[in-house]
Amino acid sequence: MEQDINIKITDRDGVTHEVLAPTDMAMNLMEVVRSYELAPEGTIGICGGMAMCASCQCYVLSETELPEMQDDEEAMLSEAFYVKDNSRLGCQIQMTQEMEGLEVELAPES
Amino acid sequence: MITTDILIIGAGPTGLFTVFEAGLLKLKCHLIDALPQAGGQCSEIYPKKPIYDIPAYPEILAGDLTDKLLEQCKQFEPGFTLGERAETIEKQEDGTFVVTTNKGTKHQAPVVAIAGGLGSFEPRKPLISNISSFEDKGVEYIIKDPEIYRDKKVVIAGGGDSALDWSIFLSDVASEVTLIHRRSEFRGHLDSVDKVQELKNQGKIKLITPAEVINIVGHHKLEAVVVKESKDKHIDKEYDIECDHFIPLFGLSPKLGPIANWGLEIEKNAIVVNNALDYQTNIPGIFAIGDVNTYPGKLKLILCGFHEATLMCQAAYKIINPGKRYVLKYTTVAGVNGFDGTRKEAPKAVVKTIE
Numbered sequence: 001m002e003q004d005i006n007i008k009i010t011d012r013d014g015v016t017h018e019v020l021a022p023t024d025m026a027m028n029l030m031e032v033v034r035s036y037e038l039a040p041e042g043t044i045g046i047c048g049g050m051a052m053c054a055s056c057q058c059y060v061l062s063e064t065e066l067p068e069m070q071d072d073e074e075a076m077l078s079e080a081f082y083v084k085d086n087s088r089l090g091c092q093i094q095m096t097q098e099m100e101g102l103e104v105e106l107a108p109e110s
Numbered sequence: 111m112i113t114t115d116i117l118i119i120g121a122g123p124t125g126l127f128t129v130f131e132a133g134l135l136k137l138k139c140h141l142i143d144a145l146p147q148a149g150g151q152c153s154e155i156y157p158k159k160p161i162y163d164i165p166a167y168p169e170i171l172a173g174d175l176t177d178k179l180l181e182q183c184k185q186f187e188p189g190f191t192l193g194e195r196a197e198t199i200e201k202q203e204d205g206t207f208v209v210t211t212n213k214g215t216k217h218q219a220p221v222v223a224i225a226g227g228l229g230s231f232e233p234r235k236p237l238i239s240n241i242s243s244f245e246d247k248g249v250e251y252i253i254k255d256p257e258i259y260r261d262k263k264v265v266i267a268g269g270g271d272s273a274l275d276w277s278i279f280l281s282d283v284a285s286e287v288t289l290i291h292r293r294s295e296f297r298g299h300l301d302s303v304d305k306v307q308e309l310k311n312q313g314k315i316k317l318i319t320p321a322e323v324i325n326i327v328g329h330h331k332l333e334a335v336v337v338k339e340s341k342d343k344h345i346d347k348e349y350d351i352e353c354d355h356f357i358p359l360f361g362l363s364p365k366l367g368p369i370a371n372w373g374l375e376i377e378k379n380a381i382v383v384n385n386a387l388d389y390q391t392n393i394p395g396i397f398a399i400g401d402v403n404t405y406p407g408k409l410k411l412i413l414c415g416f417h418e419a420t421l422m423c424q425a426a427y428k429i430i431n432p433g434k435r436y437v438l439k440y441t442t443v444a445g446v447n448g449f450d451g452t453r454k455e456a457p458k459a460v461v462k463t464i465e
Contacts, residue, residue, distance in 0.1 A: 041404075042228055042379030046364060047155055053363065075297035079269050079360055081237050110234060110363070 005097060010061075010105040011038045021095045029104065030056035030090035043109050049091035054080035056090035057107035064102045066093055081110045112189060114140035116426050117209055117219035119196045119369070122150020124400030124415030125225035126179035126188075131423040133186030134441070137430060138449065140189035140217060142196045142209065144230035149176035151227055154362065165413060175412075185448025191215050195230045197368045199396075207395065221395055221426040224374075224381060225415070226402040228364035236267065236358045240326055248332025249356050258355075259284045265335050265351055267323050268359035269293060274302040276359065281314040288316040288351060290323055290337060323356065324348070332356055372396075380404035388425035389418045395429060397422045 004020040009032070011017065021032045030045045033056070047053035051072040057080055060066065066088065069077075073092045077083050087107065093099075116132050118125045121143035129139040145154055149172075157173030164170055170178070194211035199222065201207055209217045233251030235241060241249060253259075253276055264284040266277050269291040275298075277289045289306070296303050309315040318339055325336035327350060334350040341347060366379055374391045375382040381398035383389045385405035389397050399422050400415030408414075427436060445455030 040379055042364075042366070046228055047151075050156060050159060052155055053361070055363070071295075072297070075269065075293075075295065078291070078293040078295070079297075081234070081360075110237075 003097065005095065005100040005102075007032070007095075007099065007101070008062075008103040009033060009036075009038055009058075010103075012106050012108060021099075023095045023097055023099075027095050028091050029058065029093040029095065029102075032095060033090060033106065039106060039109075044106075045091060047091075051076045051089050051092055054089060055109070057082070057087055058090050058104040059084055059107060060086045060088055060102075060104055062101060062103035064099055066099070066102075082107050111208075112140055112191070112215070112217045114138050114189060114217070114219045115430055116140075116221045116223055116423070117142070117207070117217050118223045118225055119143075119209070120150060120225035120227055120400070120402070121145075121148040121190065121192070122225060122227050122400065122415075123152060123175060123179055123412045124227075124419050125150070125223070126176070126183055127416050128223055128225060128399065128419040128423065129183035129186050129188040130179075131420045132426065133183065133449065134439070134446065135423055135427045135436070137423065137426060138188075139186065140191070140219070142191045142194060142211060142217065144193070144195040146193040148180060148190065148192070149173070151364075152176050154231060161412070163411065163413060185446065185450050185452045185454075187449045191217065195367065199372050201393075201395075205395065220430050221397070223419075223422055223426070224369060224391075224396065224398040224402055225400045225419070226366075226369060226398075228401060229366040229369070229379075230364065231362035232365050232367070233358075234360040234363050236323065236360060238323065238326060241358075244326050244328060244332050244356070247330065248328065248354060249326070249358070251358060253357065256280065256283055261285045262354040263352060264288070264355045264357065265290060265323070265353045266357045266359060267291070268361075269296050270359070270361060271298040271302060272361075273359040274298040274306050276357065277315050278302065278305050278309065281309050284355075286316070286353075287314070288318060288353070290318045290321050292320050292322055294319045323358070326356065366402075369402075374398070377404055380408075387421075389422045390425060397425065 004022050009017050019036050044055050046055040054076050073089050115137040116139045118141045121141040132139050152172035153176050160169045194213045196209050197212045198210045206220045207222050263286040265288045267290045281287045310317045321339040323335045324338045327334040334352045335356050338348050381403050383398050383403045389399050391398050399418040401410040
């Protein structure tokens, strides 16, 4: 059985939450945020996780190694607002054992 | 005034299936949607994406699902008010509701079914501090009438399909089209990207990438936009481009919008309904179905919206036909009688002696 990992998520009000994320349910970071209700429903994961809305944009604060950005994520981020060098779309980051200790901050709603 | 039996707000899959279920009960429907076409998210966000959890369809494209739903409800002749957002609702003395859109179109019905999904799609506005003071004074987020750009200088910003498609279209209308995008790569249909390349080579579209519009200049109306162009990684140059119109096309994002002020109980950006019975809201006669509602255990799935629509129609029948008897009929048995005079029915079995 695969283990849950510990990650830190700072919500849009600046509050940091330490949460346990399952790695065996094919969950991505956006879904972890939703499962802990760290952002109001309807303000995150609007497109359902297709890299088509950027409502799950977050800033990666830790040095954790993440999967490389695919074309559609890069294209969406190039159209999104409040984008920084460490921006990623939460829906494109699948939770794996290697992400233990990941720290992210949710980007503002837009 | 448009009058109907059930006024449906939102022409997505749930709203469209409501037309069919209502039709079986001889109730007529009219739909309002802020988008210019039916289908909701399915046609606006992901028409080419396959859906795998529609019962009996192992795989169907979201756009095809919309087409099928339109075909299924066609004989019940739904009315549509598209490209207009439901703005206000007023209860009348006779118990009916009048819903008025942002363009002033009025609709009257005894039952209102909100099938609004995540809300109405509003354009995403770029973060330019003074942009709001130029709205409708040269800045437009949605192209309604392409003719206003005839022989004008137009700047379009964005990197998706709508930015590409409108750049192509307006290159024949406007005197000058400049397309600005943060990257050199565009995300769109291959033929749109190729077409823009071709028009760029012919000098009909001026392409500036990677670049961003960072400010707007003008007195009372737009006169120029300030562009920041990244020549290479470390050198940015800023300059003005004179123009009559600036059209930022950064996609649409859904907002619950005016419905939030209708006196309905709202929780988690959704409308609270009675899921034990009929998906009615706290206001009798107003129902909420599909992704727009919430109740314990709610799942935002198209198939759940279909179920909710079906139960809601039974409740609507009772409101519209008080005291009138009715039992559920199966379409296999009763067939489907369209309001357009068509009839669908199961072929009769043959009764014949075998000698």
